[in-house]
Amino acid sequence: MTQQENLECLRKQALEDIGRAESLAELDVVETRYLGRKGEVTQLLRTIGSLPPEERRSFGQRVNQIKEELAAVIQNRRNELSVVEISTKLQKEALDVTLPGRFFQVGRPHVLVETLKRIKDIFIGLGYEIVESPEIELYKYNFAALNYPEEHPALDEQMSFYITDDCLLRTQTTAFQHRVMEKRKPPIRVCTMGKCYRVDAVDATHSHTFHQVDCFTVDHGITMADLKGTLHQFAVEMFGRDVQVRFRPDFFPFVEPGAEVAVTCTICDGKGCGVCKGTGWLELAGAGMIHPRVLETVGIDPEEYTGFAFGFGVDRIPMIKYSIDDLRLFLENDLRFLRQL
Amino acid sequence: MRVSVNWLREYVDFDCSPDELAQKLTMVGLEVEESRLITAEEFAALGGSGEQDDIVWDTKVTPNRGDLLSVLGTAREVGAVVGRAARVPSSEVVQSGPKASQLINIRIDAPDLCRRYAGVVIRGVSVGPSPGWLRDRIIAAGMRPINNVVDVTNYVMFELGQPLHAFDYRLLRGPQIIVRRARTGEALTTIDGEKRDLDSDMLVIADAERPVALAGIMGGADTEITDRTVDILIESANFDPVGIRRTSKRLGLTTESSYRFERGVDPGVTDLAAWRAAQLIKQIAGGDVAQGIVDVYPSPVSPVVLTVRPQRVNAVLGTSIEPEVMVQILCSLGIETVFEDDILRCKVPTFRSDLCREIDLIEEIGRLYGYDKLPQTLPCRSLQGKDSREGAFTERVRRILISCACQEVLTHSLVDSRYASLVGKENEVVRVRNPLSEDLDSLRTSLAVNLLQVIARNQARGMESVSVFEIGKVFRRVSGDICETRSIAGAMVGNLWRSNWSLPSDALAADFFWCKGLVESLMDGLCIGGVAFERTRNPLLHPTRAAKVLAGGQEIGFLGEVAPEAIEFFDIKGRPCVFELDFEALMRNAPDAVSYKPLPKYPAVHRHLAVVVKESATYKEVRDVVVKSGGGILEEVCLLDVYKGPQIPPECRSLTLELVFRSSDRTLTDEEVNAVVEHIRSSLSDSLGAAFR
């Protein structure tokens, strides 16, 4: 066989071998065999010296042609094989995607704290400054400064836990009013919130500990209409645009005129249900215009300034929102309960 | 107060249905809480006539409105609502025989506790069952009929709001009535059969020799009306609310009578009520009413005249009500009002002792005008609202701890005082004087203990793994003063992955280092630098797995594994860890604002260093030496591994550190990093005798 014939033979053989290579590794072997530094095609090129001078040029050209061709075919084959190989590898890595993941039990806010936060944000939006207030309170601030006469039946609803003769656990966040007014001069617009305590046995709707929010404002020209508008605005933001607010006269020693504020029952939309005892209304807050005597005791002239105040229990709000029928769940901290909200 | 609608109709006319009327009363502040039908049959079953049905309301009377504790008072309120005047019942009665003042002598020795005392005498009555109509009224009011005399006294109390008492006149010694304070050692057996020891703060009605009634609360058994009673003395008096309340509380005895006196009884109705009772007793029990009344009334109360400025009414209510409308409203309430010189002059009847100043009448105008008719506005001045510093900081802490997979909880501040002993604060505990029960006898000194209780409770309900935190107040008594401060605590036990089939079972155990990591993450989240942890002793914690937390060199809290005693106290499974930090200290150390540091421009060089040191050398000591020898280019030290084993000498351990070097102004060369690493190595050898692997 001539060198040319050898060359063509080798090309044919190489193409067959490339086609037969079933893996990238085999293909690498084939590539080295033919195109490596000591490969057969390369070797053939080295024999060029044994050819007659006039054939050398065309032989050389042909070898290079074949080299390029083989290189291209190998690259094609490599591409094909890579696709196959990657997919085979991935096939082997199959997971049972239905096995459970490494579930991370996320932390959640406590529903009551979150409710307080929501309320706080609403009042900040209405221009109230949040102030902190103590839970152990002086009798003076909790009752006397709020115009409670000594030995009055109004005290019956507020049986207190006493710490000393003068100190008790506050029965209402309203106790902060006098503290604030001692330090600030009008215009005042403040809000406080937190735990309150009354001597009350624990059952589904009562507890010795509950949470309240109290707000009050003192300024020139504050009216009862302002109180209505403020509580309406709060109710809309808290319960939604469709809520209706009802004001009814009520008595609290520290306000005059006094009011009880109710909102339409969100559970039955005001039609009447067990939670609202068929009335369609849920009591929300006690409210009123700050009693002139309360202002006088801190040296604010009630002729010059008027103010309104309101306070409400917070625990009822998530009870209404999530149809919770037992108050105790909030402070029992059963994770199965807390994680639902 | 229970109000019979049939009875109400005797004093006021109304066209609307009882339900509509109830709704109207509710909207002016006299809430009708419940309205129920009592059928004629039910009346019969309760000892009534069984002649007619009735509707009975439960009205909720606020403590300032004692006048509404009567059917007449309720009728007056109805009258104001429907625009018709209420009718006061007649109390005319034919009198005969001797004058009452000849039959009984009445003296008030304690005028501070008794404003007025009146008595009428009726002789020759026949005590027996009451007629059907009277029994029905008594039943509707929620009491049991007893006999015609007692039933009349109760009837008049419900009708006019004036509590009365009937004595068996012949059993009164003297015959005399003295209203005085009880003497030390005196006792009285009341009509309920209880013998009651009296003290000198209590007001009694005495005859010439002994107490015969607990003033305004309950009569004595010795002089009560019986079947054999023939002559009676009707007492109608006005007692001081505070005195009655004190005695009632002291004795734990509340009656329809004391309930009314505590809320204030009209001193103007005393004589009327006595005559009304006499009239009814004569009508149904016969007898002769002695002439006149013995009425001891040292300082008569007259109606108060108040002035109201119409423009002030509108300024407070935010309305523009015409003065004429105000006059009309006040008159409908029985307050005689005239409008002259731009001022309302109002004569307040004695039954409305709650109306003392202008603002009280403004409320009357407002509530009858209708709160629902008041406009709705917002205060004119616009002010910028803001959170308190503590509130804002609380939110930051909450957000970080929640993002660290902690569930927020809220626990009671009232706890068992034994909890304080668990944290060694039994001497600082703040106790409640009148606890509901022994396990609620104090205020919490620590949140961590409460969280252990949360763990225990959840474990008892089948949840083995718990990770919770709370931010709240704790209370301590420090050298006599009561301190109320905020605290932040966390507690954890079990494993933090819910499903861990693909991990070693302890891969994320809620152990000491999880707990410490949580505190470190919190500090990092709050940008608090210079935090250190040192071994400590704390009664709540494991003696060798407890650390105090320091920030800025000051102790701000603790963390660690819980001591076996506390685990046993709460019956907890596993080995819980807790941390507790002082809120205020944390807040002081947390910068309000941090400024941005530019990102590094040059690459970091990482080197590993396996340091073999004696076990007695703490990681902190090793790290401090490394950091000190870092040559100004050591950016970070990470602990990759702690190893003890065959290749390591006994009582030693190997700490594999990753050192990260970086310069802010150039790319570091191998040579300079090598030099620093070499320096670190020699420093470790010199100061801690470290070897290297």
Ligand SMILES: [Zn+2]
């Ligand atoms: Zn409802």
